[in-house]
Amino acid sequence: MAEEKPIGPTLVWLRDDLRLSDNPALHHALERGGDVVVAFVHDEETPGIRPLGAASKWWLHQSLSRLAGDLESRGSRLILRRGAAAEVIASLIDESGADAVVWNRRYAKGARDADAALKKALTESGIEVHSFQANLLFEPWTIQTGQGTPFKVFTPFYRACLAQPEPRHPFPAPETIPSGAAAELPSDDLASWGFEPTRPDWAGGLRERWQPGEAGAHERLEAFIRDDLGDYGDRDFPADDTTSHLSPYLRFGEISPFQVWHRLRGRVPSSAQGQVGGFLREVVWREFNNVVLYSTPDLATQNYRPEFDEFDWNEPDPAVLEAWQQGRTGVPLVDAGMRELWKTGVMHNRVRMVVASFLIKNLLIDWRLGEQWFWDTLVDADDANNPANWQWVAGSGADAAPFFRVFNPELQASKFDKHGEYVRQWVPEYGTDAYPDPIVDLKETRRRALDRYDTMRRKAGLA
Template sequence: MTGTSESPTIVWLRDDLRVADNPALLAAIDRGGPVVLLYLLDEASPGIRPLGAASRWWLHHSLAALGTDIAERGGALVLRRGGAETELPRLVDELGAGAVLWNRRYGGPQRRVDAALKSALREAGLEVRSFQSNLLVEPWTVTTGEGNPFRVFTPFWRACLAKGAPREPLEAPASIPGLAGVPGDELEHWALLPTSPDWAGGLREAWTPGEAGAHDRLEAFVTDGLENYAKGRDEPGTDSTSRLSPYLRFGEISPFQIWQRTQRGDLSPAAEGNVVKFLSEVGWREFNWNILFHFPDLHERNFRSEFDAFPWETPTPPVLEAWRHGRTGVPLVDAGMRELWQTGYMHNRVRMVVASFLVKNLLVDWRVGEKWFWDTLVDADEASNPGNWQWVAGSGADAAPYFRVFNPVLQADKFDSRGDYQRRYLPELDTDAYPDPIVDLKASRAEALRAYEYVRRGDHR
């Protein structure tokens, strides 16, 4: 079929659940004719990793908010479920669509699906275009002088910054020329929300998913948190981090919008002094996506292959459950795991501590922890989640040396000296009900260093 400017345009939404700064949406409107916004819940395409439980909760509320935003502009959000290579052409045929537009994604299985669809739809006579939307810098445009991907963050981010300021974000369309009567699923029928039991009460208290919630959160951070960011970001008992990660993960806000907001002239001098540090954390997200683009098995395979021989131990169920549910007897670790269980989130400093405790004090394979975070974090994405776990384990890009073992007691003394964070999540901390540690920190650190030496010396060869 050959589309005309009056034939419908499908905008295939993925990790870009917003109407502002959405290049695919604006290009569809500019094309003329009706616009159909599609979200596919694709759990069937090969290699696509199904969402964890906390992410499914977020997705439900994000789609509900997005559907309202689109309807207020005259459009409609169409929900379908199934493999993209089947469902997208089916909708094209139903509508007689002339174009399909989307914003790019960067995981290996997703890129294979997108490339196959782009080829097939173009062969069928459709206009198919993709756009840069969710990363400041396209991964294939940032390489070393030898043309290889960067393996270390600092030169990577320096190369990104050398490209100049990112583009300005795009305004939200005032209206969307919708197409009435396109059949789709009811969101409630997807059963994304927990019911038996409903464990999401803490998530509901902590978060407001959706594009409006994203911008409210950004504004609150810029106004109240950025001034103390460089120091306060390491203190879990203070509200000095942006907490934008789940909104970025689902594309309810773009990195271009975040960048632009930090460049406005209404920041206090103290806040302005912390912009570079904050944007470097946005850069760390870009770095992880760059790594994933070149190393698509990041959640399954050691980035540094020498760690394939690491002598991980198989944890007993009681030990693993103690870590998962915050009953290790190590207060900062337990507080972090309780925060995760209650809110779907964990302070970044504490993430490093609980990951180090699992991987180095308990000698548990980092993939075990990565899978737990994938299921329980509202901000778990394909790049940052495994990338950060591998960073702590020592097996990843720009990794912390394996011999750096975060001592959770010293970390608590340094970053939560009054115990505010620990007591918030451990009301039993100063009572006889709080358990003894499940492992000796000093002895387990020594065991971890012996295991590291085994790999470093190549004794396994």
């Protein structure tokens, strides 16, 4: 009788899933038996994968550092490598003797293509490969219209999601991770990747504001449920800020949507019960944006609605664009939002819509330039939400706000920051001689934007 071949090490390739609990790939590796090698590859070489922005790199540094500590506490270690992922993974297999590779799925086209090619090559070479659903409640190809096409409107997509079986329950975190094969593997020094800014060090506000990592994610979720969920219906008021602040943790997979979903479906304060549905609807909006990305791979560079290809954008004046980026437009709510972004790496959602509308419709600057700035400065920028939300404001996206909906920053401030608390927090010089006059006239530029929109519709044959 032939002797059974012993189970070789399993290589767990982490990407946007920097957690130990509810990590299906890691869970499978442990169930399989044998040693487990946990690796993260920083890949800026594979075509089609968008390099991270500066704020996201800062977050990633903190997250990887904490993950390494979490692994060490369980008898394992995190192997860090950089380079084209296919080449690095092949090297790690050779070095560790792994006979299986597992990962959690990604949904942007460049990442999907790279994963599919690697899976094919590894399988043909005799390596066992498995991928798993980890970071979306509903994978894009599983929720479709009655005609078998992707949803383009959110509300029917949301209803279709609610009609599905309840999302699976999360996997627990492992207590120990056998990792003999990883003990001697070389690993990069995280500091050598240069993700922490030094000259200048602009991340002081991010350090004050955030605690990246899996533990920080769950602390944030519990704080939201305890302190803010009951007031979630008033989330449009930026000074009160009752939003969850879970977006960067979800973006880097330090917490899974399955964990969020089932925690909200569990015990919450009685005063907050009425807000659970509204919050989970926003979780599903994230899912919808991923459906849009899945069916529209060039979402960050091309208009979802092709008629917007006819729109006549202004040639951006560098000084005007810089004034918007730095919060020096002379429009208080816009400036407050842009300064909050620079200091903390996030911006209140209501204000995000206002500053985006101002760039697109009052300055007539192409939404793609705003999307690129947010990509570099947001800690929660991801391939789906960032471009999809910019296109929503521009009117060029799926289920977008109509272009003629122009957010007037003064009216928005009077309605949602009536006492000026948010503006005063971020623009302390407002109301003094040090504060500049507005760089544009809001009424005049609104009329100009609507004229351009009408011209675009005529060119596209829609008028």
